[in-house]
Amino acid sequence: LGSIGFPVLINLKDKLFWKLKNQLFPSTEEQTNFIRFDLNTKLVLITSSILVAAGTVLFLIFEYDGTLKDMSFFTKIVQSLFNAILPRTTGFASVNPADFQPSTILLVCLLMWIGGSSQSMAGGVKVNTVAVLFLNLKGIITGSDQTGAFHRAISEKAVLRAYAVAFIATVCVFVFSFILILLEPGQPIRSIIFEVMSALFTVGSSLGLTPVLSGESKFVLCIAMFLGRVGLLSILIGLLGHRGAKGCSFPNEHIIIN
Template sequence: MLFFIFEYKGTIKGMDFSTKVIQSLFNAILPRTTGFASVNPAEFAVPTVLMVCLLMWVGGSSQSMAGGVKVNTLAVILLSLKATITGHKEPSAFNRTISASAVNRAYSVAVISTLLVFFFTFVLLFLEPQMSFKDIIFEVMSALFTVGSSMGITAELSSASKYTLCMAMFLGRVGLLSILMGFLGAQKEIDSTYPTENVIIS
C-alpha cells in the first residue's frame, strides 16, 4: 500500500490500476532478498527509498537464504518491547515464554546490523563525496543485507568503495554475530556472579 501511494505519480505512473497493484506488491517483496528490478530504483521517491531500506534491514525468515536481521528477530524485539511497556517480566507469544537468550540475541543482531549500516555508510560517504546520501545508503543496505538491488552507481564507484561493499556483503551473508561467536564463543566461561545494579534508562 505504501509503495502504491509513494510511487503512484512516480515509477508506476501511466500504468493501469491492476498493473500498479501488481508492481507495488512485487516491488515490496523484492527488497526482502531477491535483487530483481521491474522498475528503476534510481527513480524512487525518497519515502520509497526509506521504506525499501527498512524492508532490506528486516529481510526474510530465519534459516532462509534471505538477508536482513530476519522477521523472527524483529518479532522478538517487538514482543520484548511490548512486555516492557505493559509491565510484564518476560515476553511471550502463543502461550509460550520467549527465552532471555533469544531476546539478547535478537537485540544483539539488531544493534550490530545498525552499527554496520552506519559504519559502511560513513566509509562510502567519505570515499565518494560526489555521490548522494540516498544512493549511498541504498547501496550499503543492499550489499550488507545481500539483496542485490542497486541505484545504478556501482560501476561508478572507486576500487576502494567496491572492496568496502564486498566486505559488507561478506559480513551480511555470514553474520558478524556468528563471526564474533566463532572467535569468542569457545572461551571458558567465568563462573562468577556480580552484584546487581540498576541503570537509569529514560
C-alpha cells in the first residue's frame, strides 16, 4: 500500500464508495455520477502486479538452492514474495542479502531502481515512469503518433518528464558509485553499487558494507539519500526551472537517432 501512492488509493476508495452507494441506494443518476479507474491507477496497478509476480518467480528460481535452500516450499514462496516487494518499498531483510546470487543482486538493483509509484512513500524512478517509457517505446516501434493505453493518450510533457527522471536517476547511480569507488578502493564494486542504489532510492538494504565505510563515504550516501527522498528532478526544477528563454520559439532541425 505504501508503494501504490495516495492518488491511486484515493481513486480506489472513491470507486469502492460509489459501488457501495449504488448497491445500497440505487439511483437514476448512477451513470451521471460514475466513478472510473483513471489511467494512472490502471498503469500503476498493472505494472506493480507484473513487477511483484515477475520478481517473486525470478527470486524463487535464483535462490531456490541458495538462501532458500533449507526452507519448505510454502516458505520459499512467501520469502520470494516478500523479497520481491521489499526492494521497491523498504529495507526489511528476512534473509541475508550478502548471501544472494549475483543474478539476484542484479534483480534487486533493478527493482530498487524502479521503486514504487508517484506520490507514494517509496523511492525509485517510479512505476509510472517505467510504464510510460514502455508505452512510448511501443508507440515508436509500431509507428504510432501518440503514447497511450486504454483509449487514453499520454501528454508529450509527461513522456519527456519520464525520460528525464530515468536519465537523471541512472546518471546519479553512476556518479555516486564512481565517487564511492574512489573513496573505498578496497571494497567490492557490486557492494558499492548496491549501497549507492539502496541509498539513492531510499530502500535501506545493504550487502554488509555500511559499517566499514569511512566517514566521507557515509556523508556521500547521506547526500544520495536526501536527493532520493526529495526527488532528483524536483530539485533540478527548483534550482534551474525558471532560467530558460521566455517568449521565443526556435526553428526545428532534424537530429539522426537510430
